[in-house]
Amino acid sequence: MAKLTINGKDVEAAAGTNLVEAAKQVGVEIPVFCYHPKLSIAAQCRMCLVEVEKMPKLVPACQTPVAEGMVVKTDSERVKTAQAGVMEFLLLNHPVDCPICDQAGECALQDYYMVYDLTGSRSTVGKVHKPKVQDIGGGVVLDSERCVMCSRCVRYFDEITGDAQMGFFNRGDRVEVSIFPDSPLHGEYCGNVVDLCPVGALTWKDFRFKCRVWFLEKAASVCPGCARGCNVTVEHNEGKVFRLKPRDNEAVNQCWMCDEGRASYKFVNEGRLLDPVVREEKKGVTTETLSSQRSEERKAYVKKEEAKAGSREPHTRKAVVVTWERALAVAAEQLVKVVATKGGAAIGVVLSPQATLEDNRAVVRFAADHLGVTAFYMGGRLDGEGDAFLRLADKNPNRAGVLAALEMGAVARGLAARTADDVVADVESGKLSALIVMGNNLPVSPDARARLVSAAARLDAVIVMASNRSELVDAATVALPSATFAEKEGTFVNAMGMHQKLRRGIALVGRALPETQIVQKLAAKMGFDFRPAREASAASPATAAPGAH
Amino acid sequence: MELLLISTLKVILVFAIVLGALSPLAGWAERRQSAMIQDRVGPNRASIGGFRAWGLFHPIADVIKLMTKEDFVPATRNRYLHTAAPMIAFWSAVVTFAVIPFGPWLQIANLDIGVLFIFGIASLGVYGATIAGWASNNKYSLLGALRASAMMLSYEVTLGLTVVGVLICFSTVGAQELVVAQAGPIWNWGIFKQPVAFVLFFVAAMAATKRAPFDLPEGESEIVAGYFLEYSGMKFVMFYMGEYIEMFLWSALATVLFFGGWQIPWVPFEGQTWYEFAGVAKFLAVLVAIAFLQMTVRWTLPRFRYDQVMDLGWKMLLPASIGNVVVTAVVIIATPAGGVLQRVALLVGNAVVVLVALAVAAAMKGENKIGVTTEALRTQRSEEAVH
Amino acid sequence: MIRVREKYGDRMTALESSYLTETLKGLSITLRHFLENTLTRKNTVTLNYPEEKKPYPERFRGLHRLMKRDDGQVRCVACMCCATVCPAHCIKIEAGEHDDHRIEKFPIEFSIDWLRCVYCGLCVDACPCDAIRMDTGEHPKPQIDRNGFLTTKIDLMKLGGPSVAVQGGVRPDNGEG
Ligand code: SF4
Ligand code: SF4
Ligand code: SF4
């Protein structure tokens, strides 16, 4: 431990801590471009120069470790002059095209200019121009003119992913950061350089020009992409999610996330199931329905209906958008019928590791306690690729959560979750005559899925709580729109068993509701006194670190 | 048979003049005139084929609009009276024109009681307003109706008394006889015998038409539109037209009483055909001039307060008109008829009436209508204000 | 509490309170106006609107227009500064990637709801590119339908013209992209 003063404030910091971090402890900001806590120290931007007593020259704070009795000043005239000087150099050839720059609003150059510079350019010669709008692969767009040569991106690929993909080329004022010839960015973690870049030199293609960052509202959440459960902020505006950004959590993802995760918000905006839909058995062409129609119309109508009936064997179900009231009433009626005639054992419940712990728990309790269901299955998404850094093969953020929910509600009764393939088998074997499905799809092969969909037509009830449209939703007797991770509060339990909280981002899309509420309403419709428990998840400590990156 | 034909012709002619020409034009003239007085342009948009004719087509447009307009009635009205009221108002105004001698020949009915007939019928007009106000079942309307009847009561008396002076001078009540009596030089006109009576008559007549500055029954800034608040479409037009017609009626009566009717000064009527036309023209010219004066007054004076109207009617006009009758009667009896002496004496008598009236007004100065001095009233008010 | 002061109650003379002379005075004024305005229109302040127009002051904030580049393209670079500053939230911009990399960003759609706009001019002040101006000197025309006020990029550009200001965001083509 070393004791020192920074701007007259006493600081005690562990040996080896640099001055930037030490100053942070007492709320003193030292501006930095090249320094990043997760990267090696380059000390090449000189923005962090500070004055240390008994040292003849200003020293870069990022590179200077604390020492006993150090007296540091970050606000002296000398320091200010140095900071303004660095800014002036950085801006000498900077294009200042903030109006078209995606970084504007969260740009270190902009922010520091307002604090440490705020003067006009004294240069009388033209600016050096460099290539702009270069698609360097990996979903990243490079604008060499805006680069401040901090080398964060270069060091990231050198040190974090370990496959040096970027470097500096040329010298003097023509120096340019770029990729190596004919080697566009590759790998699964390119997006992180965009976050690292303190300016708008690297921008994220997927987000480019979609929304100004100052319009974005942020909600602390957890990435739904895989079982790692990287901490993210959901950045959204006017009911639309625009991007996910990593949030610092040393225990999970430090400050990184993968590119796949960055894209995992898209289903929130697209292809949503907006309204409750009920599919009713086609009544067939009867004289009653036709009596009001004129004869030639009647003929055409009969012809059309016959043709339709011929093409859809054996059942024709007509999808009707209905109110929640009606949808729940139909679902309740179908379930009651099944329970009354065949018992709860004839109902299969597919849980979703894409949904929260609370949602799964509510469904398990409802099904086990009130319907007498014994068959629970694991839904979710099929496994994918994993790697040694962050990505896991399990592409569901909450498998552990589903198991935890089962443990509380069903395992005690000797029930266990079986796989989705078992659903198909059980439906086909006729063991199940009704299904309650959470999630848009089942993690089964396309072939098995097709079999399930055609078999589902024979079931008495297929009640699907889904956020997006899918074949399964189309095959449901009652499809109930559910909320995505971005629209609700809850908990994901990741592969390491950490319970991580989601905060609500956008408002509910369409007429979607969280599954917990759906189940609650359904239970009320069926006349059960059902309250989804609000037990605290005591199993493992909540580890979502506060504060966004 | 022939009489019937001629009478019908006369009726058509008179009504063509009054309803077809004077009233619609009055609307246009009034809007145009007020625009001129207020440094505006006035209506000039209605056009037929791009021809605007200084807004002369506006009355036509107005009529079309008003006739096609929805007749919107309050649900709580008295159905029959609500419908009857505008008819009464309109009818009483129109019928009186039956005895107005527009020319030596152009008079629908030469009643012996001509002037009295006018007064009798015209005073029925207030029933229109009163019934309208009551039948509308609206508080503003009712207030308007009450004001209308109060004002009518106050001013009808003065109106009648001012005319008495003129009638004494000419010793007749027949409208045509009055005109004939004013033949000869211009000083035979009533106005030169009864100038004070003319002023009093003019003021009281304006009050009788309920036009500004005596438009208390309407008082749009206080009681919205008063008694015809709940009227629209053609029923509203009846009130509106009735008002204009009444204005012309009193102008016509003033012409008969004070401006020699159709008589052209110094030129005696001996049955010449051209005279008949010229006489009508002269009559209409004077009528329009007086109407114009009424309209100008409307755009000059703000509305009187209710107590001011009552003060003016009962404390100024009524005593003055009574004085005028007395003085006139005395002069007529005391001086030889038709002489210069009589004329001079009448004017002197008029002057005396004016002076006395002013003296009385001065004596009553500082007293308000309930006889309390303003000083006492002010003390009382400030005491109230403190509480 | 209302205090009543009778201002003129005591001061009227008998002649005045007879209204006679005062009425005559008033009449002379109205008649003078009547005659003046009948003979000449020089005192008349009313304008016959569509035919006669009072020129708006030079700095009148009228309908917006989107300025053009020399080649007729829109100057706006979809920076959203105007949409951000707009207190009425009546500017909607959809930004897109321009084919020409020297321009980079441009508004695919740019609409202003002239019905919601409060004509404050803040958008003009905010624009870094002199791309939006309110110097048309025109006010919005009446519409039957509120959608009629929703003005698209094309219509806003029809009102626009070239700007003399140096265009930001265009730079020499040095063969990139
Ligand atoms: S990098 Fe920053 S300063 Fe440079 S153009 Fe972008 S927002 Fe502006
Ligand atoms: S591109 Fe960005 S991160 Fe890389 S050196 Fe330039 S400014 Fe730094
Ligand atoms: S003038 Fe004001 S209200 Fe209208 S668009 Fe511009 S900023 Fe918005």
Ligand code: SF4
């Ligand atoms: S401020 Fe100017 S350049 Fe930016 S979006 Fe608005 S009009 Fe376009």
Ligand code: FES
């Ligand atoms: S942050 Fe220290 S030199 Fe760049």
